[in-house]
Amino acid sequence: MQICYHLCMRSTSVRIDVDTHNEIKKLAEALGTTVGETVALAIRRLRQDRMGEQLAAPLTASETEWLDADLG
Secondary structure, eight states, X not given: OOOOOSOOOOOOOOOOOHHHHHHHHHHXXXXXXXXXXXXHHHHHHHHHHHHHHHHHSOOXXXXXXXXXXXXX
């Protein structure tokens, strides 16, 4: 019985222009990562930035009301 110890990763292709691909390759080299890992890091950063913007936004009236609710 043979057991596979390799992590099998599904992949797909995304079409981007040549200049963008070259920029990702340069960034990946500078970071010591693969192109795929660099794209994953960029996506994570964009998600974090978006989350930060959402957290920094003023509370809505209903959010303020909920936070100020009497629990007792």
